[in-house]
Amino acid sequence: xxxxxxxxxxxxxxxxxxxxxxxxxxxxxxxxxxxxxxxxxxxxxxxxxxxxxxxxxxxxxxxxxxxxxxxxxxxxxxxxxxxxxxxxxxxxxxxxxxxxxxxxxxxxxxxxxxxxxxxxxxxxxxxxxxxxxxxxxxxxxxxxxxxxxxxxxxxxxxxxxxxxxxxxxxxxxxxxxxxxxxxxxxxxxxxxxxxxxxxxxxxxxxxxxxxxxxxxxxxxxxxxxxxxxxxxxxxxxxxxxxxxxxxxxx
Amino acid sequence: xxxxxxxxxxxxxxxxxxxxxxxxxxxxxxxxxxxxxxxxxxxxxxxxxxxxxxxxxxxxxxxxxxxxxxxxxxxxxxxxxxxxxxxxxxxxxxxxxxxxxxxxxxxxxxxxxxxxxxxxxxxxxxxxxxxxxxxxxxxxxxxxxxxxxxxxxxxxxxxxxxxxxxxxxxxxxxxxxxxxxxxxxxxxxxxxxxxxxxxxxxxxxxxxxxxxxxxxxxxxxxxxxxxxxxxxxxxxxxxxxxxxxxxxxxxxxxxxxxxxxxxxxxxxxxxxxxxxxxxxxxxxxxxxxxxxxxxxxxxxxxxxxxxxxxxxxxxxxxxxxxxxxxxx
Ligand SMILES: Cc1cc2nc3c(=O)[nH]c(=O)nc-3n(C[C@H](O)[C@H](O)[C@H](O)COP(=O)(O)OP(=O)(O)OC[C@H]3O[C@@H](n4cnc5c(N)ncnc54)[C@H](O)[C@@H]3O)c2cc1C
Ligand SMILES: Nc1ncnc2c1ncn2[C@@H]1O[C@H](COP(=O)(O)O)[C@@H](O)[C@H]1O
Numbered sequence: 001x002x003x004x005x006x007x008x009x010x011x012x013x014x015x016x017x018x019x020x021x022x023x024x025x026x027x028x029x030x031x032x033x034x035x036x037x038x039x040x041x042x043x044x045x046x047x048x049x050x051x052x053x054x055x056x057x058x059x060x061x062x063x064x065x066x067x068x069x070x071x072x073x074x075x076x077x078x079x080x081x082x083x084x085x086x087x088x089x090x091x092x093x094x095x096x097x098x099x100x101x102x103x104x105x106x107x108x109x110x111x112x113x114x115x116x117x118x119x120x121x122x123x124x125x126x127x128x129x130x131x132x133x134x135x136x137x138x139x140x141x142x143x144x145x146x147x148x149x150x151x152x153x154x155x156x157x158x159x160x161x162x163x164x165x166x167x168x169x170x171x172x173x174x175x176x177x178x179x180x181x182x183x184x185x186x187x188x189x190x191x192x193x194x195x196x197x198x199x200x201x202x203x204x205x206x207x208x209x210x211x212x213x214x215x216x217x218x219x220x221x222x223x224x225x226x227x228x229x230x231x232x233x234x235x236x237x238x239x240x241x242x243x244x245x246x247x248x249x250x
Numbered sequence: 251x252x253x254x255x256x257x258x259x260x261x262x263x264x265x266x267x268x269x270x271x272x273x274x275x276x277x278x279x280x281x282x283x284x285x286x287x288x289x290x291x292x293x294x295x296x297x298x299x300x301x302x303x304x305x306x307x308x309x310x311x312x313x314x315x316x317x318x319x320x321x322x323x324x325x326x327x328x329x330x331x332x333x334x335x336x337x338x339x340x341x342x343x344x345x346x347x348x349x350x351x352x353x354x355x356x357x358x359x360x361x362x363x364x365x366x367x368x369x370x371x372x373x374x375x376x377x378x379x380x381x382x383x384x385x386x387x388x389x390x391x392x393x394x395x396x397x398x399x400x401x402x403x404x405x406x407x408x409x410x411x412x413x414x415x416x417x418x419x420x421x422x423x424x425x426x427x428x429x430x431x432x433x434x435x436x437x438x439x440x441x442x443x444x445x446x447x448x449x450x451x452x453x454x455x456x457x458x459x460x461x462x463x464x465x466x467x468x469x470x471x472x473x474x475x476x477x478x479x480x481x482x483x484x485x486x487x488x489x490x491x492x493x494x495x496x497x498x499x500x501x502x503x504x505x506x507x508x509x510x511x512x513x514x515x516x517x518x519x520x521x522x523x524x525x526x527x528x529x530x531x532x533x534x535x536x537x538x539x540x541x542x543x544x545x546x547x548x549x550x551x552x553x554x555x556x557x558x559x560x561x562x563x564x565x566x567x568x569x570x571x572x573x574x575x576x577x578x
Contacts, residue, residue: 011389037507096365096368124389142354158351159446160443167440211401213398214397217388231559232557232564233559236568240575243539247537
């Protein structure tokens with residue numbers, strides 16, 4: 001099976017953000033970057049699928065600046081065979097432009113499965129996977145928390161609000177991955193050494209018209225500081241009073 | 251003047267609350283850009299047209315019903331093709347939806363089919379000359395971005411719950427339309443849709459959420475959380491990743507960075523430490539209660555009402571007190 005995984009460079013989840021001086025981006029000083037969380041689950045699922053037998057190849061793609069090389073190297077160190085950077089001058093927030101660049105590169109790649117994260121950490125759009133599928137004319141299943149592929153078809157399960165779907169689809173297909181599929185492995189020392197010699201190709205990204213721009217980034221308003229109202233069951237009457245009179249939810 | 255197409259979601263043939271949100275948002279956008287028409291498009295099995303007629307109450311000038319047996323389950327392939335077709339033939343300036351799980355299946359594909367600009371999961375959207383300026387939370391909700399999208403048409407989805415359905419009655423014309431792509435030919439087939447919340451509201455819709463963490467010690471103790479939810483009556487039950495990892499609750503109950511994002515009126519955190527990844531999913535709750543035996547737990551930094559104490563002592567007492575308050 002041939003599997004492509006589209007991955008993105010994103011800040012580590014522990015990050016406390018500051019806005020950069022331009023006002024249109026985060027201050028990257030001191031911020032650790034990694035593979036965006038859901039994308040790392042997708043990489044892990046791809047590797048496990050190949051390791052289960054039948055052979056094949058996993059290739060990772062990223063649209064981004066040179067800084068994304070490190071992100072692709074991380075995937076190589078996890079066991080991915082090769083990587084492609086579709087290079088841009090600056091991070092791109094326009095989902096359609098990213099999808100166009102990925103589709104142009106994935107077209108004719110002969111992949112049975114093209115995996116995405118359900119949503120990227122920074123843009124939080126949850127759009128690039130479905131758009132890429134549409135541009136490639138492939139079937140797509142979003143936000144999958146259980147997935148089996150083989151014999152030219154796939155079965156998946158996904159959660160909706162208050163419901164769950166079981167789904168069948170033919171391969172080749174695009175699938176975007178939710179949590180629950182697989183926890184990403186840590187690269188071994190051997191993996192890290194091997195990754196240095198694996199192919200990482202760089203090409204210009206074919207973004208086309210970029211029609212979404214960042215006007216401003218801001219931190220959301222702080223919550224009022226927390227307040228401890230008491231200890232143990234003795235504090236319950238006071239809590240109930242506050243829920244009735246102040247929060248007005250009771 | 252801009253005509254707006256609103257995608258009104260259904261599940262099992264019934265309109266969802268998100269349908270009213272989409273139509274309300276579309277009405278506001280149309281009115282803010284000179285009072286164009288709002289066309290609401292609805293998909294479902296036979297009979298959905300009659301149920302969709304109420305969308306006129308929320309400001310739809312035209313309600314387009316696309317009826318087909320297969321639309322009892324979700325069919326993004328055929329639905330997105332039909333919406334794109336209608337947006338083209340109707341010359342719509344904006345296509346509006348809600349960024350629910352199913353809305354996220356449809357809207358990006360409609361944008362790709364139309365070659366349209368796309369803004370996802372917005373809190374608000376305002377026309378600014380030829381452009382649309384939106385506010386959208388990114389970086390796990392830790393940053394609010396103001397984005398500008400240009401080009402016509404533009405597809406935009408609103409965050410579920412960001413728009414309050416508002417009545418604005420129009421005498422809506424009813425139209426019907428045939429699917430632009432045969433649902434029987436869809437490659438992706440939903441075999442089954444199962445209800446997963448047993449008699450409780452979903453996390454996205456519940457005004458009150460009682461959420462449990464590892465402090466509950468074992469799966470069976472979640473009944474403390476459920477009993478408190480029952481005492482409130484209209485509450486959903488959530489959990490931390492520590493809990494879903496243990497398999498005490500399904501992943502669909504997880505709140506946080508890699509789970510659901512919620513903003514209820516009241517969020518009660520029971521035995522939850524308040525890790526940054528958990529807070530990412532609930533920090534916009536209106537009021538937060540925390541019950542934790544460790545007074546240094548980070549959850550107390552954001553809790554409006556913190557009680558330092560043992561959940562096995564405090565929660566049953568709270569349940570009794572809430573029952574009593576409710577019966578008055
Ligand atoms: C990439 C990534 C993504 C993540 N995504 C999520 C996510 O989406 N959602 C999420 O929740 N987490 C997420 N996490 C995990 C997160 O970092 C925490 O590990 C998790 O939230 C902790 O859950 P908890 O509060 O239930 O458990 P703990 O941190 O173990 O806290 C248990 C709390 O219970 C208290 N306690 C114990 N016994 C009692 C008692 N008898 N009475 C009262 N209090 C008691 C303790 O004082 C403690 O504060 C993510 C982590 C990573 C790295
Ligand atoms: N710049 C990018 N390079 C590679 N893959 C991307 C990029 N942006 C988004 N993706 C993929 O698309 C998914 C959804 O991203 P988004 O639509 O931006 O939320 C991500 O989880 C990635 O799998």
